[in-house]
Amino acid sequence: MRHRIAAVLLGITAASSCALFAQQTQTVGPLPQRDVFVVGPDTSVGDPLRDFKPTRVEYTQDPMDIGGKRELVRMLLMEQGFAHRSLPLGAPGLVLHANGRLTVDNDSLKKRMFKDGMSAxxxxxxxxxxxxxxxDRIDIDINGGPYLSHRFLRHxxxxxxxLAGDGVMGERPTGTRITLLFEGKTPRVSAAEVKALLEPLLDFGLKTSEQAYADTLPDPIRNAIxxxxxxxxxxxxxxxxxxGQPDSKLRERAAESSDGEVFEEWIYGKTxxxxxxxxxRGDRVVLMKLAALGKPIEVHDKEELAGYRDPALTHEVSLGDAKAGSEETESKPKGPSLRLPSERPADQTAPTPAKPKADKVAVNDAPHLQ
Structure with missing residues (x-):
């Protein structure tokens, strides 16, 4: 009897569970599916050539000479700017026709950057x-160039x-190369014209606050900057x-100082x-050392600004009262008074007339002094 009752209760429980599951399935409907985002060449990098517009820069057709090359290298080397669009990492770089378009299309450039990465x-x-x-071209290396620099320690x-990496594992180039291609021979273009031709990719016209500040300085200091x-x-x-910002900073006590003065040293560059x-020392440079490979250390410790001081940091402070008879005292308004202009205060007396000075007489001409 007990076994029959247990079997009946078990059947009722199973039937109710099936009915409840069927009811939930009918009311809730199909289970929602989660969206899956797959990273690939089409989704990891945006359109690098979006809104690409060729330039219209007029430049001379005279062929490039030695003087033009030297001026171009001097004015463009180590010049800083900003990337208008993403740049691929490593070789072969980008080829830009002067006043034209790139030799690579948008899809190929996206695949390259997805595979090799971006330099900027x-x-x-x-x-x-x-x-x-x-x-017929000008090769411009950006951020170190598209190739890994040679190191003899690899051999x-x-x-x-x-002793050093072999250039295959763990070491990669850090930059890229932009080739500015001309029709025919390379003309004698100036640095400003090259910057204008590179405008679809790079922007050298934006100024930081430090660069805008440098424009307000005298010509010798601005040229040095x-x-x-x-x-x-x-x-x-x-x-x-x-x-720019230093690679590292150091704060120490000067060994040659008797009072233990603390100086700050900024270090630029690496071997x-x-x-x-x-x-x-404070806010001013008192010592600059330049250590170049294979050359003696250059030490600069003499004033090189000819006494120039920033006007924004220069303030004139006057101590004491204003001098009598100065413009400050004469222009100072007087307080109200009931006296007539001819009357004087009680504590002031009329000025006594000065005694006439006796004429100087020579001793020989004064008979009473003989």
Missing amino acids: AAGDRIMVTDINILG ISINDVP LEHEVLVGMNRRMVLASL PQSIRFVRF
Whole structure:
């Protein structure tokens, strides 16, 4: 009897569970499916050539000469700007026709950047690190160029262990190359014209606050900042406008100082490149050392600004009261009074007339003094 009752209860429970599941299925409907986002060449990188407009720059057709090459390298090398659009990483770079379009289409460029990466995204700061002027083109390396720099330590190994990477694993180039291609021979273009021709890809016209500040300085200081030099006597803002943020900073006590003065030193560059050590005392540069590979260390510790001081940091302070008879006292308004203009206060007396000075007489001409 007990077994029959248990079997009946079990059947009722199973039937109610099936009915409840069927009711939920009918009311709720199909289960929602989650969206899946797959990263691929079409989704990882946007359209790098969107709104690409060729330039219309007029330039001379005279062939490039030695003087033009030197001027172009001097004015463009180490020049800083911003990327208008994403730039691919590594070789072969980009080929831009002068006043024309790129030789690569949008889809191919997206696949390259998805595979190799980007050297600079849109809006990132870039730097011209090398310029090579050829017969019909100008090769401009950005952020170190598309190829890994050569290191002789890669050819040396100890116990089959290389002293440096082999350039295949763990080491990759950091930049790209933009080739400006001309029809025929390379003309004698100026640095401003090259910047205008590169405008669809790069922008050299935007100014930071430091660059705008440099335009307000005298010509010798502004020229030094444009050539990325540091002069003894510059303040921190001038150094930032010239070299940007330092790679590292150091604060120590000067060994030659008797009172233990703390100085701050900014370090620019890393070996094997040239390294600059800029020492500040307060807000001014008091020492600059330049250490170049294979050359003696250059030390600059003499004032190089000819006593120039930033007018914004110069204030004139006058101590004491204004001098009698000065414009300040004469222009000061007098308080109200009931006295007539001819009357004087009780504490003031009429000025006594000055005694007439006796004429000087020679001793020989005064008989009473003989």
